[in-house]
Amino acid sequence: MSVAQTAALAPVPRVDTPWIRARRRFARNRLAVVSLFLLVAFHLASAAGPALMRQSPFEVDPLAALHPPDPDHPLGTDESGRDVLARLLYGGRVSLAVGVVSVLISVTLGTVVGALSGYFGGSTDSILMRLTDGFMALPTFFLLLVILAVFGGSLVSVIVVIGITSWMALARLVRGEFLRWKAQDFVEAARALGVKDGMIMWRHLLPHTLPSVIVTATLGVAFAILTESAISYLGLGIQLPIPSWGNMLSNSQNYLYTAPLLAVYPGTMILVTVLAYNFLGNGLRDALDPQRGP
Amino acid sequence: MVAYLVRRVVHALVVLVLISVATFLIVHLSPGGPDVLFAGDLPPADRQYIIHNLGLDQPLHVQFVRWFGAVLRGDFGRSFNQQRPVLDLLLERLPATLILASVSLGLAIVIGVPLGIAAARRPNSWIDYSATGVSVFGVSVPSFWLGIILILLFSVRWRLLPSSGMITVGAGFSVPDLLRHLAMPAAVLSLVYLAQVASYTRTSMLDVLQRDFVRTARAKGLRERVVLVRHVLRNGLMPVITVIGLLIPRLVGGAAITETIFSWPGMGRLAVEAAFKRDYPLVMGITVVFALAVIVSNLLVDVVYGLVDPRVKVGGQAES
Numbered sequence: 001m002s003v004a005q006t007a008a009l010a011p012v013p014r015v016d017t018p019w020i021r022a023r024r025r026f027a028r029n030r031l032a033v034v035s036l037f038l039l040v041a042f043h044l045a046s047a048a049g050p051a052l053m054r055q056s057p058f059e060v061d062p063l064a065a066l067h068p069p070d071p072d073h074p075l076g077t078d079e080s081g082r083d084v085l086a087r088l089l090y091g092g093r094v095s096l097a098v099g100v101v102s103v104l105i106s107v108t109l110g111t112v113v114g115a116l117s118g119y120f121g122g123s124t125d126s127i128l129m130r131l132t133d134g135f136m137a138l139p140t141f142f143l144l145l146v147i148l149a150v151f152g153g154s155l156v157s158v159i160v161v162i163g164i165t166s167w168m169a170l171a172r173l174v175r176g177e178f179l180r181w182k183a184q185d186f187v188e189a190a191r192a193l194g195v196k197d198g199m200i201m202w203r204h205l206l207p208h209t210l211p212s213v214i215v216t217a218t219l220g221v222a223f224a225i226l227t228e229s230a231i232s233y234l235g236l237g238i239q240l241p242i243p244s245w246g247n248m249l250s251n252s253q254n255y256l257y258t259a260p261l262l263a264v265y266p267g268t269m270i271l272v273t274v275l276a277y278n279f280l281g282n283g284l285r286d287a288l289d290p291q292r293g294p
Numbered sequence: 295m296v297a298y299l300v301r302r303v304v305h306a307l308v309v310l311v312l313i314s315v316a317t318f319l320i321v322h323l324s325p326g327g328p329d330v331l332f333a334g335d336l337p338p339a340d341r342q343y344i345i346h347n348l349g350l351d352q353p354l355h356v357q358f359v360r361w362f363g364a365v366l367r368g369d370f371g372r373s374f375n376q377q378r379p380v381l382d383l384l385l386e387r388l389p390a391t392l393i394l395a396s397v398s399l400g401l402a403i404v405i406g407v408p409l410g411i412a413a414a415r416r417p418n419s420w421i422d423y424s425a426t427g428v429s430v431f432g433v434s435v436p437s438f439w440l441g442i443i444l445i446l447l448f449s450v451r452w453r454l455l456p457s458s459g460m461i462t463v464g465a466g467f468s469v470p471d472l473l474r475h476l477a478m479p480a481a482v483l484s485l486v487y488l489a490q491v492a493s494y495t496r497t498s499m500l501d502v503l504q505r506d507f508v509r510t511a512r513a514k515g516l517r518e519r520v521v522l523v524r525h526v527l528r529n530g531l532m533p534v535i536t537v538i539g540l541l542i543p544r545l546v547g548g549a550a551i552t553e554t555i556f557s558w559p560g561m562g563r564l565a566v567e568a569a570f571k572r573d574y575p576l577v578m579g580i581t582v583v584f585a586l587a588v589i590v591s592n593l594l595v596d597v598v599y600g601l602v603d604p605r606v607k608v609g610g611q612a613e614s
Contacts (some may be wrong), residue, residue, distance in 0.1 A: 134309045136540065137592055139584040141547020142565055146577055147320055149569035226436055230551050233438045234566055249439060256446065267439045274434040282430070 025287040032283020035276035042273060046092030057082060057090040057243055068261075078251075078262060088265055091243035095270070098159055098228045098244070099221040099277075105163025107217050110170030111209065115201055117171070118178025129175070132168050140165040144227070148236040158237055162224050170216045177209040211288035215281055222277035229270050245270045302596045306589045313585040314365070318358050321574050361578070370579035375571050380579035384561065388583075390460055391560035393472075394553070395545055397480045399538075402487035407534065409488075410495025411527075414503060425492055432489025437548065441482045441555035448478060458557035483552040487541050494537045495530070502530040532603055539595030543588045 016024075026032060069076045076084050117128040147161050181187065182205060190200050225245075231237035232246030240247060245266040252262035345351050352360070364371065370380035413425035449457035460475050461467055502508065503526060511521045550562035557563070561580060568576035 130305070130308065133305065134312050137306075137309050137543060137585070137588050138313060139543045139546040139581075139588055141544065142550060142581065142584055143316075144547075145550065145566060145569040146317065146581060149572060149577070150320060222434065226434075229436045230438065233436075234551065234554060236569065246436075249436070253442060256442070263439075263442070267436070270436050270439070271434060274436075275430060278430050278434050 022287045026283055029283040029286065031279045032287075035279040035283070038272070038276045039280065042092060042269075042276075043096055046089050046096055049086075049089030049092075053083070053086045053089065057086040076259070076261065078248075078259075084262065084265060087243040087248060088245075088269065091245050091248050091266065092269065094155065094238060094242060094244040095225055095228060095246065096273070098155070098162065098238075099225040102159045102162035102166070102224045103217050103220040105160065106167040106220060107170060107213060109164065110167035110216070111174050111206075111213060113167065114171040114174025114176075114209075115178055115206065118175035119182060119197070119201055119205065125175075128171075132171050135165070136168045138165070141227070141230075144231060145234065145236055148231060153231070153237045153239055155238055155242070158228060158231065162227050166220060166223065166227075170213065170220075173212045173216065174209045177212060178205055181205050181208045211284075215285045215288065218277055218281035218284055222274045222281065225270060225274055225277070245273075298600055299597065302593055306593050310582075310585060310589055311362075314362055314582055315358065317578050317581040318361065319354075321578055322354060322357070365579075365582060370582070371575035373568075373573050373576045375568075375573045375576070380575050383564065383576065384579060384583055387559060387561040387564045390558060391549055391553070391562060393460075394476065394479055394483060394558060394560055395549055397476060398484035398548075399487065399542070399545060401480060401484040402491050402541075403538065405484075406488040406491030407495050407531070410492040410534075411499055411530075413492070413496045414499035414530075415522075417500065422496075425496060429489040429493035429496075432485045432492075435485070437482050437486060437551055438555050440485070441478070441552065444478050444482065445555075460559055479552050479556040479558050482555070483545070483548050486548065487545065490541060491534065491538065495534050498533045499526065499530040502526050505529075528602070532599070535595060535599055535602065539592050542591045542595075546584050546588060 078084055078087065113128050113132065117125045117132075144161050144165060148157060151157050178201075187200060187204055190204055195203075228237055228244060229246030229249060232244055233250040235250070238244040238247055240251065248266040249263060249270065252259070252266065255262055361371070368381060370384070372378065373380050373383055376383060409421075409425045409428070413419075413422040416422055445457045448455040455477055456462065456475050457478075460472065462471050462475075465471060508521060508525055511525045512518075516524075546562070549560060550566050552558065553560045553562035554566050561583070564576070565580045565584075567573075568580060
């Protein structure tokens with residue numbers, strides 16, 4: 001009876017879940033919050049922008065080539081008289097899609113390889129880790145060039161190739177987390193209850209890897225956008241007339257003296273987006289680290 | 295230590311074979327295969343003749359064994375485009391890339407490591423903020439964009455540095471001339487690695503500085519210098535060595551872009567040209583040489599690791 005009484009009297013302490021604490025830590029990082037808002041704005045603008053624009057990103061008008069900004073074309077026109085703002089928005093759609101979708105591929109691959117490797121151990125582990133080591137030793141950027149040169153640069157091939165050449169670091173991280181957590185009692189308990197391997201991995205181990213996955217994915221988007229711009233610069237990426245920030249930037253090189261702004265817009269967009277993704281990733285890493293304070 | 299090294303070398307060889315198989319398959323399974331390019335518009339008979347001459351009508355595994363056997367003997371075949379042995383082309387371009395890559399990696403280490411250490415010693419100071427700033431900017435800026443801007447400033451506006459090439463044509467070789475040509479490519483190539491080396495050094499040092507043994511070392515009255523050099527650096531720089539090993543494959547890729555921007559006569563640019571013209575023997579040769587370079591440098595990193603970390607000598611590779 002006395003137990004019930006004390007329980008009724010003591011105020012229930014509010015216990016914050018790790019996610020709430022992480023959110024609080026994140027909110028204190030101003031740079032990361034600003035980056036998040038910027039990125040949301042960029043994604044929304046490039047998703048909705050092209051539909052709202054009067055100008056088409058593809059409509060060629062040789063008579064209006066390389067025009068400075070005017071009310072009709074807020075950022076001017078490019079060498080074929082196409083509207084730069086429309087192309088910038090549409091190109092953003094392409095560049096951001098490359099970033100996000102290729103990261104989805106690499107995160108899925110990395111998580112699956114790391115999970116299987118860490119959970120099953122033994123020969124599965126050795127084979128998968130040798131494979132990971134092999135991929136890590138690859139000069140991936142050059143492999144990228146070879147594959148794109150052979151199969152041709154298109155949106156899909158660029159996304160797939162970036163995805164399958166950048167999963168290795170995450171695989172190692174996830175494997176490490178699995179090794180660490182699978183030795184814990186709650187996993188042993190689940191196994192004793194007869195829970196299937198797949199369920200243990202999905203319900204009990206995978207959630208622990210979420211912080212690493214989220215941080216790696218965020219930084220991965222930045223890296224993928226940069227990679228796309230680099231291969232487009234070499235002329236092997238997304239092919240014109242489809243705009244991407246990368247190929248707009250590389251194309252603008254020919255008009256550096258006549259129309260330097262053409263290089264400034266896509267260059268700034270790449271730089272700001274990649275910076276924002278990196279700040280966001282660093283902010284998330286700090287926020288999701290359970291060793292930090294409340 | 296010896297057993298450890300033997301195991302690493304065996305791994306390295308397996309990886310090399312895997313990379314060769316992968317490259318071979320990518321090239322030979324591409325739409326239409328390698329023959330489509332140079333035998334495309336010919337009459338069927340001539341086409342058949344060319345395909346037969348190049349051995350492209352053999353089963354894939356036969357072709358692979360033949361090619362790989364030749365590679366082991368140092369014969370990479372002839373370039374389709376330049377009609378010269380691939381090996382000659384590679385050896386011609388190798389020194390330029392080695393100079394550029396080693397200077398860039400050296401710069402990244404010589405600047406990045408002290409920067410990371412300085413930042414970790416005084417967290418939230420101006421040097422910490424500038425180190426973090428450099429780190430984030432370095433991994434965020436598109437290298438070709440930076441290259442173009444540098445050319446615009448230093449070559450076009452101020453006329454201080456040459457915008458392309460490795461030596462001034464017709465002037466003969468001299469070290470100052472080489473350095474002037476090297477300055478911008480090395481700066482651009484090293485920035486991204488400098489950024490990563492600095493940020494990893496900082497993280498790792500911060501981690502070690504909080505450890506109990508550092509507190510103990512300080513508590514027993516060791517001078518800060520001794521604590522730093524003997525206790526912190528030895529432990530803190532270990533992960534940095536690993537990271538440098540992982541950066542080397544990326545250095546190879548970065549070289550491709552940097553060499554293209556500055557018309558540096560190295561293998562990176564050769565690779566881009568070969569990829570563009572679908573010069574398959576050249577592409578395959580470069581891939582194998584790049585992979586070899588990466589594997590050898592990773593092996594060197596493993597050796598250094600074995601020398602620095604006593605745990606490696608007994609119990610195999612230390613788990614990170």
